[in-house]
Amino acid sequence: MFFADFQSFVYRHIFKPIAFRFDPETVHDSITIAGNWIGKRKWARKIARLLWCYENPSLRQTVCGTDFPNPVGLTAGFDKDGLLVDILPDVGFGFAEIGSVTGEPCEGNSKPRLWRLPKSEALIVYFGLKNDGCEVIRERLFTKKFRIPIGVSVAKTNCQKTCDVQVGIADYVKAMEAFLDIADYITLNISCPNAFGGEPFTKPELLEQLLCATDLLHARQPIFLKMPVDLSFEEIDKLVDVALMHQVQGLILSNLTKRRDSQKINSADVVPSEKGGISGRPVFDKSNDLIEYLYKRVGDRLILIGTGGIFSAEDAYEKILRGASLVQLATGMIFQGPQLIGQINRGLVELLRRDGFNSIKEAVGKRI
Numbered sequence: 001m002f003f004a005d006f007q008s009f010v011y012r013h014i015f016k017p018i019a020f021r022f023d024p025e026t027v028h029d030s031i032t033i034a035g036n037w038i039g040k041r042k043w044a045r046k047i048a049r050l051l052w053c054y055e056n057p058s059l060r061q062t063v064c065g066t067d068f069p070n071p072v073g074l075t076a077g078f079d080k081d082g083l084l085v086d087i088l089p090d091v092g093f094g095f096a097e098i099g100s101v102t103g104e105p106c107e108g109n110s111k112p113r114l115w116r117l118p119k120s121e122a123l124i125v126y127f128g129l130k131n132d133g134c135e136v137i138r139e140r141l142f143t144k145k146f147r148i149p150i151g152v153s154v155a156k157t158n159c160q161k162t163c164d165v166q167v168g169i170a171d172y173v174k175a176m177e178a179f180l181d182i183a184d185y186i187t188l189n190i191s192c193p194n195a196f197g198g199e200p201f202t203k204p205e206l207l208e209q210l211l212c213a214t215d216l217l218h219a220r221q222p223i224f225l226k227m228p229v230d231l232s233f234e235e236i237d238k239l240v241d242v243a244l245m246h247q248v249q250g251l252i253l254s255n256l257t258k259r260r261d262s263q264k265i266n267s268a269d270v271v272p273s274e275k276g277g278i279s280g281r282p283v284f285d286k287s288n289d290l291i292e293y294l295y296k297r298v299g300d301r302l303i304l305i306g307t308g309g310i311f312s313a314e315d316a317y318e319k320i321l322r323g324a325s326l327v328q329l330a331t332g333m334i335f336q337g338p339q340l341i342g343q344i345n346r347g348l349v350e351l352l353r354r355d356g357f358n359s360i361k362e363a364v365g366k367r368i
């Protein structure tokens, strides 16, 4: 524990002040190169594991038939191209979601497209689904033996052509097909706030068409939907009603918020553009409210995965108590360091013990 606190101190007081002087995307790309390099070397992975990983039997659970060593996963968007799958288990993650991956390679939106809001502990993201495309990423992952469950988030290529509904659906199907024999689960990302033509598949009638097409693939793995956070409960209900009619086993709650009026955005931060979605603390309460609402409504039929603004074990536990079986994060790790994953898992074990639960499963939905 003391060692993790020491690492946290070094990250926040030495590494972060230096890294935050540079362009966020450049830093992210450098971390990806370093992580990929470490992941390829057994000795380096061992050191990473010693530094960061925390294991405990009470964190294990089986969700939708897949075994998860702990409930803390990497959220989509951090490892867009599947370059980090070798190192993520040693960082301590219990699962990871790569992508979003699209049918065709995609340059994404023009730079700059990632900004920090340091006082708000948030990021503004305007990548526009930059990724190497499903064929290249499939080749990269095909021969790998995963040590934790690996999900693949798929979306439609960010270009004018896919604004046609049928072309857009074909693009999703192409991306999904590429991972049917690889991924432990597949997420349909219908809520990217930064792509050409908006978020057409957050309209119930178009989601219906998309899910009719993906049903035909008869995926052997669970399919999750990545939900928007800025819709009303009424609008969300309509999407969930459609999901329940199809092969969808879970909901990821939630994607980035486009709203600039959150109380959690510190006025000292300059919000650089109206473009982009916000991650981190400003999403925390919104995603929690959605989790609680949907757990009451469909918790017996759909698995919920909570993401948005997790910076501590208490934050992760809050999502679990409201109904999330698994949680995901990225921004918290960027602001606090890679030791955060082990700290959250260790803290979760203490919180379970404090409340008299023997496992994560027992705590899901038991808001105290």
Ligand SMILES: Cc1cc2nc3c(=O)[nH]c(=O)nc-3n(C[C@H](O)[C@H](O)[C@H](O)COP(=O)(O)O)c2cc1C
Pocket: 075, 076, 077, 078, 099, 100, 114, 123, 125, 127, 129, 153, 189, 192, 226, 254, 255, 256, 278, 279, 280, 281, 283, 307, 308, 309, 310, 328, 329, 330, 331, 332
């Ligand atoms: C840099 C960055 C890129 C992202 N790209 C994607 C993406 O490609 N697909 C997706 O479904 N979500 C994407 N997201 C949203 C995250 O998966 C997550 O829903 C959101 O950031 C809230 O989690 P956090 O506060 O822990 O970061 C991205 C987030 C960040 C910070």
